[in-house]
Amino acid sequence: MNAFITWQKSSFSESEGSCVEIARHAGGIVIRESDVPEAAIWTTQGRLRTLISGVKAGLLAV
Template identity: 45%
Template structure:
């Protein structure tokens, strides 16, 4: 099966979605899943059947490192 950006998240075969323990009690969070080809899919937990965005491991690593260093703090504080 071809994996592509914007495909329904429910159409991704055999993925295990993960969410942060920092997610709020209403379930509003971003969920991520490792794909068989090593890429990472991202979806909105409020719309689990909605589109999935697919990123390379390097792209996800750059995002996480930027978050850890505070580069995106101004978006939420």
């Protein structure tokens, strides 16, 4: 993954420990786990919005 990506983590994340980070990159959104930063996935803004809406609505097992 490009070293020049500016990652953002949730304000709900602990200061030390695992958290999910997101960034804009290549016309989409990149998501990674801070404990395994090399394992990032790419998605679109619309698909991420759909995922977040589903989680908030309780449609997905977490």
